[in-house]
Amino acid sequence: MNQPKVAIIGAGKMGEAIIAGLLKSGKYSPKDIQAVEVAESRRKFINETYKVECFSDAKKAVKFGDIILIAVKPSIVGKVLEEIGPTITKGKVLVSIAAGVTLEFINSLTPEEVPIVRVMPNLACSVSEAMVTFCPTPNITNEELTMITRMLSLLGKVMRLDEKYLNLATGLVGSGPAYIYLIIDALADAGVRLGLPKDVSITLAAQTTLGAAKMVVETGEHPIKLKDKVATPAGTTVEGLLELERGRLRATIVSAVTKAAERAKGLMPA
Ligand SMILES: NC(=O)c1ccc[n+]([C@@H]2O[C@H](COP(=O)([O-])OP(=O)(O)OC[C@H]3O[C@@H](n4cnc5c(N)ncnc54)[C@H](OP(=O)(O)O)[C@@H]3O)[C@@H](O)[C@H]2O)c1
Known part of the structure; x- marks a missing residue:
């Protein structure tokens, strides 16, 4: 065609x-x-x-x-x-x-x-x-x-x-990959801190990110339900989640997307 x-x-x-x-x-x-x-x-x-x-x-x-x-x-x-x-x-x-x-x-x-x-x-x-x-x-x-x-x-x-909603989409969709890249790099740095070479660590972090996103897209399950499947009682994940909450990860991401969306409003040509 x-x-x-x-x-x-x-x-x-x-x-x-x-x-x-x-x-x-x-x-x-x-x-x-x-x-x-x-x-x-x-x-x-x-x-x-x-x-x-x-x-x-x-x-x-x-x-x-x-x-x-x-x-x-x-x-x-x-x-x-x-x-x-x-x-x-x-x-x-x-x-x-x-x-x-x-x-x-x-x-x-x-x-x-x-x-x-x-x-x-x-x-x-x-x-x-x-x-x-x-x-x-x-x-x-x-x-x-x-x-x-x-x-x-x-x-x-x-x-x-x-x-x-398109300025909001600019903050979430347009800028979003940059936020995810930062998260992947941070996960990979954690691997490096624990002794892995950076390239190996990036592969682990990127594939983990890809798999997690695919689960949300393909199962249609709420991400919090999926999170609860990973975090077993008294397990390792819940310790990590607590650290993320202490670091205000969720609030920081919400505010990052909001700032980017607000910036989009100011991009109109004069
Ligand atoms: N980057 C993203 O992730 C992303 C995501 C969603 C939407 N967008 C939007 O996509 C658009 C492009 O962004 P970008 O990141 O691709 O920017 P970019 O890399 O700077 O690309 C724009 C290109 O247009 C060229 N250009 C400038 N004047 C031109 C003209 N008169 N005729 C033809 N080409 C001309 C530039 O050349 P020179 O560099 O030589 O000036 C440059 O190569 C922006 O409006 C942005 O808001 C970007």
Whole structure:
């Protein structure tokens, strides 16, 4: 089946993760994707690594794409849309993954009839295990919505949310992998402290994290129920859990996500 063509404006960390995820899915081949980048070295890297055409002319990519995906920093979304916005025609869907940038702002720089989808994914797009939250404008047709959700689902698990939750999703979904990486590194440091080499310790910590998350996703059990299965009476785990509570792990994580979500609100281009 022919995939809708994707034009990615901004092939930085996230643009690259999306290219990698689409290709990894096996549904997309390099000819179905074009990328736009400002830096010559980055264009060369994307060309050579993924065999995806990467150039500096955003309008050319807009012509090519059925889906135009904006993956530049929030502060320059306005500048990019001033250039390409008026050239996006009916029949194409504009997707933005920029943190904090609202549908209303994007709509103000694009033709009224062009549907927009605000998306908050995370870096795990590259391994097709992202959490991908999204909210479309009301003018999107059912066919366009299906086209977008099909494409996004190649990158991970997809969930539609009301736009008012997308800044929260930025703090939890977008930033979340960084928090987990810190936890994995801390678990691995514990292994090192107890005598394990760091690389071995990272493998133990990462696979333990992966397995724990998979249990929540696949069993549908409440995480606290699963925690209680691990923590046997007078056992080792409950000692460790007590230390985590003393260190206010739970309150710290809640406050970290809250701070990140609040920051997302302040990212709107001036
Ligand atoms: N990183 C994450 O985990 C994450 C998660 C969810 C959402 N997001 C969102 O994804 C977007 C991209 O984030 P990122 O982390 O991938 O940033 P990034 O690595 O800085 O990528 C942005 C890329 O866009 C390029 N660029 C700048 N101006 C451009 C233009 N006019 N046309 C085409 N490309 C241009 C940049 O090149 P230069 O570096 O040369 O300027 C850079 O390579 C942001 O809006 C962010 O909020 C990020």
